[in-house]
Amino acid sequence: MSTVLTPVLTKFWDHPQSWTLETYEANEGYQALRAALQKDPADLVAMAKDSGLRGRGGAGFPTGMKWGFLPPPDGGPRYLVVNADESEPGTCKDIPLLMAAPQFLIEGMAITSFAIGCNHAFVYLRGEVVHVYRRLMRAVEEAYAKGYLGKNILGSGFDLDITVHAGAGAYICGEETALLDSLEGRRGQPRLKPPFPAVAGLYARPTVVNNVESIASIPPIVLHGADWFSGMGTERSQGFGIFSLSGHVARPGQYEAPLGITLRELIDMAGGMRNGHRLKFWTPGGSSTPIFTDAHLDVPLDFESVAKEGSMLGTRALQIFDETTSVVHAVARWTEFYQHESCGKCTPCREGTFWLKQIMNRLENGQGHEGDIEKLDDICDNILGRAFCALGDGATSPVTSAIQYFREEFEQGMTTPWYELFPPERSTLFAKESQPA
Structure with missing residues (x-):
């Protein structure tokens, strides 16, 4: 095996009380913040750029470059918003990180806020994970008590408040502008861009929106250096x-x-x-x-x-x-999810995901119509690149790729239900609560 694990954010997850400030401080916690407060904010932005850190929320946009998009200070507030609305099927890294070591995020937010000139930062957390919400709130309280948040942090003259906000459980709020609307108390729907959040984000002020893992990676970079981080990974995908x-x-x-x-x-x-x-x-x-x-x-x-x-x-x-899993059955479950979570703001996504769901359900149950597979491709082509945000594009991805690699299973769906091709006793993943007899 040529590659080994590199435990950094997960280094002490197996500690009996990994989530406490005491454990975090015993593992280099807040040393990076002390060092960062001695630096020029512009140097911290440059360090983020030099490290090659790219957004860990999906898009992979360079983190330091996103910070650099903020306009020059104009005397008004600017904000940092951390996207912790992790809710896509299969995605499960940010919630465990917040549960096991939330202080990584808090220290990262403090460093990032200092770098971009922010004095009030927000965490937008998925509301269903109440246990994580409580743990993160407790971690913020510990950080305030030790002087890592609040007024005059560590005697530096820098002030920062962090607000933890629990969302109401809408997948669309993972899209950064829909998240900002939700945070402002409005219905979570994507905004028209431009203007981008860096220019007019939260409360129409310059705003940086980053993923949990992106911000949590900042303290190790500041502590060990940009070269240390960029020395891992590949030439263009570093860390x-x-x-x-x-x-x-x-x-x-x-x-x-x-x-x-x-x-x-x-x-x-x-x-x-x-x-x-x-x-x-x-x-x-x-x-x-x-x-x-x-x-x-x-x-x-x-x-x-x-x-x-x-x-x-x-x-x-x-x-x-x-091999016990039906591709058609799995993709049908995902398609139902995206149809349910579409905000309905744009026609391609609202109508397209509805019809994808209908056709996938037919094929899943062996009731496909002539031309259904071609119709799926056609609908996906009319959604891709035409929806208001990336939800529509994401809904098409599993459908088109599944047809590309497993077209024969879709053809079988014309006449044979998935549960006859893949009996429920063999196919355990994505099984519904009630299976056909």
Whole structure:
């Protein structure tokens, strides 16, 4: 095995009380903040750029460059908003990070806020994870008590308040402008861009919106240097990341490794496929990314290599499916999710996902009509690139890629239900509560 794990954010997750400030301080916690407060804010922005850190929320946009888009200070407020609205099927890295080591995020927010001139930062957390909300609130309280937040932080003259906001459970609020509308108390729907959040974001003020893992990666970069971070990963996809393995592997879980590791290596680390089974298909970046097959086991998991093969690295949510799983059944469940979560603001997504769901349900139950497969491709073509935000594009990805690699299963859906091709006692993933007799 050529690649080893690089535990940084996950280094002390197995500590009995990993989430406490005491444990965090025993593992270099807040040393980076002390160092950052001695630097010029512009140098911190430059360090983020030099490290090569790219957004860990899916799009992979350079983090330091996003900070640099803010206009010059004009005397008014500017904001940092952390997107913790993790809710895509299969994506499960930010919530475990907040549960196990929330102080990484808080220290990262303090450093980032100092770098961009922000005095009030927000965390937008998915409301259903009440246990994580309570833990994050407690972590913020601990940071205030020790002087890492509040007025005159560590005697530097820098002030910062953090507000933790619980959302109401809408997937669309993972889109950064819909998140900002929700945070302002309005219905969460994507905004027309431009203006972009860097110019007119929260309360129409300059705003940086970053993912949890992106901001949590800032303290190690400040503490150990940009060269340390860029020395991991690949030439254009630098650093480490949390890879979330779920599904039909022996040991599902979070594996923190350099970008560029392959699924073959990760499956080996996870104890291989579950006994007696083989890999059939998998998602490299969550359910909104085009699926891969066993032919892609050795594709380096970095932004460029995955894109070259026709998919996206996304959130590194690696959902693993073996040969007992019906592709049509799995894709139908994802399609139902995207249809349900469409905000309805734009016609291509609102109407397109509705009809994708109808056709997928027909094929799933062996009731397909002549031309259904071609109609799926046609609908996807009319959604892709025409929706108001990326939700529409993401809804098409599993459908088109599944047809590309497993067209014969869709053809079988014309006459045969999925549960006859893949009996429920064999297909355990995505099983509905009530199966046909």
